[in-house]
Amino acid sequence: MTTTTIEKVLYTAQTHTTGGRDGASRSSDGRLDVKLSPPGSAGAGTNPEQMFAAGWSACFIGAMGRAASNLKVKLPTDVAVDTEVDLGTTGGDFFLQARLNVSLPGLAPDVARQVIDAAHQICPYSKATRGNINVAINLI
Numbered sequence: 720m721t722t723t724t725i726e727k728v729l730y731t732a733q734t735h736t737t738g739g740r741d742g743a744s745r746s747s748d749g750r751l752d753v754k755l756s757p758p759g760s761a762g763a764g765t766n767p768e769q770m771f772a773a774g775w776s777a778c779f780i781g782a783m784g785r786a787a788s789n790l791k792v793k794l795p796t797d798v799a800v801d802t803e804v805d806l807g808t809t810g811g812d813f814f815l816q817a818r819l820n821v822s823l824p825g826l827a828p829d830v831a832r833q834v835i836d837a838a839h840q841i842c843p844y845s846k847a848t849r850g851n852i853n854v855a856i857n858l859i
Contacts, residue, residue, distance in 0.1 A: 740766065758806055768815070772802040775844040779819060782845070786837035794834070795825045801859075816853040823858070831858050 733747035740757040743764070753770075756762025779800050787794040801820040806813065823831040835856055839845045848854055 768804040768806050771815075772804045772817070775804075775817070775819070775842075776800040776802045778844045779821075779838055779842050782838035782842035783821075783823075783834050785841050786834045790830075790833060790837065792826070792830055792834060795823055798823055814852065817848065818855045818857060820857045820859045828858060 734744050734751065735747070736742060736744040736755070738755065740755055741762065742755050743753065744755060745752045754762070754764030756764040756766060758766045758768055779802075780798055783798060784794050799822040801822075803818045803820070805816045807816065808814065821831075821835050823834065826834065835858060839856055845854070
């Protein structure tokens, strides 16, 4: 698999993280400032898997907007994506897998599937994970 070189950088996110899964992360502009806790713990913070799920969901909705526009379809205003990211092990190594459960109320299922499939080709998170982790994209 070859990587694509970006021709024009549109945005660079910068964070400073300390303490790993029991630490904190803060963006350079201060808009993100979160405590971190291991998944499933009683800690007060979020975890990287939750942040990844939130980021992917938001990005995927944007990609569906682009896909719908390209397909000359109006995206419903109440579109939603419920993303589940699993952290697990195989052979003692850690891995991720994900499910994006997409709600496109009011769109015919065949049209909704076209929007979802096109968005999966557009979304940078989908591109980054393609071929690297198991991903299911479900129309709910």
